[in-house]
């Protein structure tokens with residue numbers, strides 16, 4: 001009897017994506033392949049403008065490749081209904097970006113709970129928010145507003161907000177881009193800790209090789225394709 005393997009968490013097959021420019025089309029992704037197992041951590045590096053954000057946006061269902069396929073737990077995103085796609089974006093994947101994009105008029109706790117207002121399964125969200133904020137060292141800052149926190153602290157709030165709905169995949173696009181070196185290392189420590197503890201896969205775009213090398217796999221986006229580095 002052949003052994004049944006669970007599908008990959010996400011599988012990218014020959015993804016292409018071009019943009020129409022005034023001076024002609026720009027082919028950004030030219031056949032990207034990647035297999036992501038649940039709980040893995042993968043860094044994506046490459047020079048500015050090579051297509052890293054484009055790739056992450058496709059993986060998160062915010063953009064569509066022109067051709068190729070994205071499978072999530074064995075199912076093609078292109079076959080999702082509008083409702084399934086909305087659920088995928090809200091529950092299964094989450095983003096952390098270079099800027100934290102916290103709402104200035106809301107407290108730390110309120111900011112973290114915003115994604116749970118959209119999700120239907122809200123049970124235990126408040127307790128989870130408290131536990132995660134405690135874990136990232138912000139247990140004493142629940143009722144502060146973002147402008148009362150440092151840049152590193154705001155980024156940690158953004159990480160907790162991303163994790164609140166227990167995504168299987170966290171997509172981090174230059175999450176340390178606005179932080180100094182010390183805070184950048186601390187944030188990656190935190191992401192790796194949560195990656196191991198929560199079993200969520202982490203894909204992080206960074207231009208820092210020193211940070212990238214701390215993840216378990218390193219891929220370079222070069223000439224529109226991903227090359228796994230040994």
Ligand code: ADP
Nearest residue numbers: 019020026028047048049050051052053054055
């Ligand atoms: P990276 O994240 O590696 O810096 P991006 O994915 O942001 O790269 O961009 C890749 C290339 O695609 C760049 O040349 C950029 O100018 C171009 N690009 C990105 N988004 C658009 C868009 N919406 N329209 C036209 N060109 C775009």
